[in-house]
Amino acid sequence: MAAAAGVSITTVSDALNGKGRLPDATRRHVREVAERLGYRPSAAARTLRTGKSGLIGLTVTTYGNEPFTFTEFAYFAEMARAATSAALARGYALVILPATSRHDVWSNVALDGTVVIDPSDQDPVVTELVRQGLPVVSDGRPAGTLPVTAWVDNDHRAAVLDLLDHLAAAGARRIGLLTGNTTDTYTRLSTAAYLHWCERVGQDPVYESYPAHDPCAGAVAADRLLARPDRPDAVYGLFDPNGTDLLAAARRYGLRVPEDLLLVCCSESTVYAATEPPITTLSLKPRRIGTAVVQLLIDAIEGVEHDGPVEQVIPTELIVRTSSQRRPPRTTVSAPRSPSRD
Amino acid sequence: MAAAAGVSITTVSDALNGKGRLPDATRRHVREVAERLGYRPSAAARTLRTGKSGLIGLTVTTYGNEPFTFTEFAYFAEMARAATSAALARGYALVILPATSRHDVWSNVALDGTVVIDPSDQDPVVTELVRQGLPVVSDGRPAGTLPVTAWVDNDHRAAVLDLLDHLAAAGARRIGLLTGNTTDTYTRLSTAAYLHWCERVGQDPVYESYPAHDPCAGAVAADRLLARPDRPDAVYGLFDPNGTDLLAAARRYGLRVPEDLLLVCCSESTVYAATEPPITTLSLKPRRIGTAVVQLLIDAIEGVEHDGPVEQVIPTELIVRTSSQRRPPRTTVSAPRSPSRD
DNA sequence: TCGCCATGCAGAAACGTGCCTGTCAACGTG
DNA sequence: CACGTTGACAGGCACGTTTCTGCATGGCGA
Numbered sequence A, B: 001m002a003a004a005a006g007v008s009i010t011t012v013s014d015a016l017n018g019k020g021r022l023p024d025a026t027r028r029h030v031r032e033v034a035e036r037l038g039y040r041p042s043a044a045a046r047t048l049r050t051g052k053s054g055l056i057g058l059t060v061t062t063y064g065n066e067p068f069t070f071t072e073f074a075y076f077a078e079m080a081r082a083a084t085s086a087a088l089a090r091g092y093a094l095v096i097l098p099a100t101s102r103h104d105v106w107s108n109v110a111l112d113g114t115v116v117i118d119p120s121d122q123d124p125v126v127t128e129l130v131r132q133g134l135p136v137v138s139d140g141r142p143a144g145t146l147p148v149t150a151w152v153d154n155d156h157r158a159a160v161l162d163l164l165d166h167l168a169a170a171g172a173r174r175i176g177l178l179t180g181n182t183t184d185t186y187t188r189l190s191t192a193a194y195l196h197w198c199e200r201v202g203q204d205p206v207y208e209s210y211p212a213h214d215p216c217a218g219a220v221a222a223d224r225l226l227a228r229p230d231r232p233d234a235v236y237g238l239f240d241p242n243g244t245d246l247l248a249a250a251r252r253y254g255l256r257v258p259e260d261l262l263l264v265c266c267s268e269s270t271v272y273a274a275t276e277p278p279i280t281t282l283s284l285k286p287r288r289i290g291t292a293v294v295q296l297l298i299d300a301i302e303g304v305e306h307d308g309p310v311e312q313v314i315p316t317e318l319i320v321r322t323s324s325q326r327r328p329p330r331t332t333v334s335a336p337r338s339p340s341r342d
Numbered sequence C: 001t002c003g004c005c006a007t008g009c010a011g012a013a014a015c016g017t018g019c020c021t022g023t024c025a026a027c028g029t030g
Numbered sequence D: 001c002a003c004g005t006t007g008a009c010a011g012g013c014a015c016g017t018t019t020c021t022g023c024a025t026g027g028c029g030a
Helices: A008-018 A022-037 A045-051 A075-088 A123-129 A156-169 A185-202 A217-227 A242-252 A285-299 B010-017 B024-035 B042-050 B075-088 B124-131 B157-167 B186-200 B215-228 B240-254 B285-303
Strands: A055-060 A093-098 A113-117 A138-140 A151-156 A177-180 A208-211 A235-236 A262-266 A280-283 A311-314 A317-321 B055-058 B093-098 B113-117 B136-139 B151-156 B175-180 B206-210 B236-237 B263-268 B279-284 B309-313 B317-319
Touching: A008 A022, A008 A138, A008 B151, A022 A242, A022 B075, A045 B042, A045 B175, A045 B215, A055 A075, A055 A151, A055 A285, A075 A093, A075 A285, A075 B075, A075 B309, A093 B093, A093 B240, A113 A285, A123 A138, A138 A285, A151 A156, A151 A285, A156 A177, A156 A235, A156 A317, A177 A185, A185 A208, A217 A235, A217 A242, A217 B136, A235 B279, A285 B309, A317 B186, A317 B309, B024 B124, B055 B075, B055 B285, B075 B093, B075 B113, B075 B309, B113 B124, B124 B136, B136 B285, B151 B157, B157 B175, B157 B186, B157 B236, B157 B263, B157 B317, B175 B215, B186 B206, B206 B215, B215 B236, B215 B240, B236 B240, B240 B263, B285 B309
Parallel strands: A055 A093, A055 A113, A113 A138, A138 A151, A151 A311, A177 A208, A177 A235, A235 A262, A262 A280, B055 B093, B055 B113, B113 B136, B136 B151, B151 B309, B175 B206, B175 B236, B236 B263, B263 B279
Antiparallel strands: A280 A317, B279 B317
16 A cells, blocks of 8 residues: 555555645545555554554343343343444444353453443453453443442432322322342332332332243233232333233233223333323433443543543433323324434 | 463463463463463454454444434344344354444444345445455345345245235235335335235235334324225235334224224234234244344355355244234133244 | 754554464484 | 484564654755
């Protein structure tokens, strides 16, 4: 390449990177020759020299061999999409990596930093990355004293309390919970908030838990919950498929929604706007979370100082639909709603 | 590192990579010291030296700034997940890259090869990658003479013809189509198959098309289709949200499904098993496609010879549910179905 | 005319591997 | 004892950048 343009390697580098003291004529000449030859500088060599790869990792916890968390899939998909977008907008590419895998993919990839989803206490991946001096930003408030660079999360406790109040205001007398038996922070915090709320209003907790990564177990658990002798007259489901599962279970037991059973479910899916009846959902705003996480990470990589805190709490949104309104509004043909763009 | 172990750089490299002629004692010693120091070989240097990065790209066409195709989102999410899994299982990591972006992310990432989703004819990304000598495997039969290394696709024509026959057998007299007005191969082939079928059976085509990347336009188009004077008594929707949109539209017009209107929709979503009524779906088997695409790509990267063709056709699956059966079976409480694992 | 500075470019080191070649000792073997 | 053979490592180059330093050249003021 340098030979083809009749200049030195240095001049090529300077011309393409806009550095050095070169007259515009030389710069143009070099660029033109590069264009003609289809020359692309080697990313590997650049990374080796500069120490920056332009790659950030997105680490997901694994159930079995599947690299993604299955249950929060719509959440995760939206979050990953937003993260990818945000990374690309700042010139970075995003690599999805599993927390554990047979091959040691980690050492094959040069990363500038990593996003970690819901890290466990003493997470070995995080501690290793921090030891290497890489910035780590977590989606989900880190448990214990995990030394992450920054984190982003919802206020799950407030969201659940608010939602339960909403159900109570709609006339619910006994609110049930469909939850997971995993130990992740989201499930723990949400369940704890539910129990706290029950204690506060003096209601006996009514809940069923199931392995949230098993797509079949949810329907069974929903059935179990509505089959109980102390059947709730309102249910909150923590996971995305719970809404349709609960609706199906309600139909099997001849329960009308919302007359006999109020329903809310945590989901990012738009299908709940078109179910019969439409189901009220709690959105965790995964797009905002994915964007925020990547922004914080890249800021840390590029040494941008944050005078503010390195914690960000993203507000949740309760999208109220027919399923949680005891006195449903007159149904009209409503115009399709524009999706929110955040 | 070499100094700490008291050996040469060569010995370290050989010890860690299992090469050279070293006694087990030395090998163990080196590995132990590496472990103690937390030493990780530089991925960038290895890539520079060997020319292999262990990274494969997944290129998605973009609508506006969003890096993913919106409409086929469930399809894409599943496909990307399977591709990531398959790559990781063979020691590769997967990077999601947009076909076009402001920053030139492409030249910042050293790729061993790329998967391209539904490339257009004369796709500039593909031709550039091929020029660089990188293997390219496409999801979707490449249009024209695009020089891809291999490709994987469904037989969209056969799938649509089969599905229309199914609807006709269920008693449909006039089948409508809800389709997109984009020029991608999937939409083109499916629409062409529909028109061909209509011609064969002597039915006037009844279809509405809309910009498939716009999540709102689908509901409007569904409404338009059912408002026509020549209202169809069966509809096939090409895109994932069409099922719920059509169901909602049918309710608005007081049409019972499946008594007054038969419904089939191409979707990977499991929610259609729990709608009222459950909707028959055509699955394109994105997991199998994602896996196959990555296997072919890595085979090409590693120089695995294929005696067979470098084209793979993945069979589709029509999941028949109540919405396309004129005489619905007695509804019973059915046990949750295990999801197929392919 | 001479020194001086700005301009325009080239040389060369360094990044950390992988791999090819070289060296040296120990070890049979005729 | 001379000599090939083998084991066990070390030396050194190359990969393709970036960047620091250095060397000409020419214009300009003193």
